[in-house]
Amino acid sequence: MLDAGICNYVAISYGHSGLWGGGMRQLLFNTRPSEACFGHFGAVGRYALAAQRGMHEFSSGPETWKHIAMGQRKWANLNPAAIMHAKPMSEADYHGAPLVVEPFRLFDSCQMNDGGRAIIVTSAERARDLKHRPVLIMGMGQHNPSNEIAQARYLAGPTGAHKAGRAAFAMAGIGLDDVDACQIYDCFTYTVEITMQEYGFFGRGEGENWFQGGTIEPGGTMPVNTSGGQLSEAYFMGLTPIAEAVMQLMGRCGPRQLGPETRTREPQVILCSDNGGALQSHSCLIFGRG
């Protein structure tokens, strides 16, 4: 539409009242009779089914997920807008949290919150005249293996992220080594692990090793979910990762800004993911500094 001249600026917005409105509760407690009659409700249980299979096939599990939950919390501690800003998380906090749907404990799960996000898309040419440094869409890819969770053959990979990632990198004409940071859709900790594994950041089952030692934290070699993400900042569907990628590349992130302030690389390229269902659809976006 932008290319065809039908419009000049497109606002993409998302907002919800997750704490009291119907939408998020629907996601969490929805009762399809064919599942509800067995006591199975909503997103936590579905992703937990996928995570358990991951534990079986490639030794995923809490020892990997704790690094994701705690690493993202450290970013949230630098972000005054994050719901968990004032709450550090220790390893004991992570392991001591109540089990929700095993293998997931409380801090494996994203948050329920009120709020919203919006981004403005325009042509690169127009963007150059605007107030902030522009951010370019370098590549995108989608792959939607679909299927009901019970029928899915890909809970432990290959998920949609595999093909979507390759398509996005091909379009951008870059490789994994060119990525400075990632904003990964993180409805659950396992989602971050399986997504980054499918993109190829580490081999199957090597996540525990890769995430340990602060890889994704402030000061780390591959910062992930630098606002705190959905686990520790706030949940706004795919707009939590995208808005953060854009803000980081514009240099508008204050104390959590990638670069010297956080002892990380100044970002030129940020990779984003989004997925739907329980790993049933996937989008990958690569953004570059304009």
Next chain:
Amino acid sequence: MAKEKIVPAPDADSKPFWEACRDHKLKFQKCAACGEVRWPASILCPQCHCRDARWIEASGRGIIHTFVVYHQVFNPAFKDQIPYVVAVVELEEGPRLLTNIVDSPPESLSCDLPVEVVWDDISEEFSLPKFRPLPG
């Protein structure tokens, strides 16, 4: 007082499945063209789109593909059952069924464990196929 049980809501496609369950039989559609045994029930084969299928009776044996343990009450109807196990069981014939694993402590379960069907008569009209580990 026990909360009212949640029962399945059969549609035109799944009605034969739930009727067979009432007789403690596990039945699925088998594609006349490619032989795929499918679930959920549907008017055409997800593999080859053939509309022709017949209902076959499954052995009731399979393996746990994956499972979870509910530790929180998502619905009051299950308040007294916490902790309970929800699983995806892969049947010998191929289809995967969302179900419960019963008669076994959750910590004794693992993926790929062999299981067999047991029936839970939850009302006059409905029996749910659940599974338990095969003895031995």
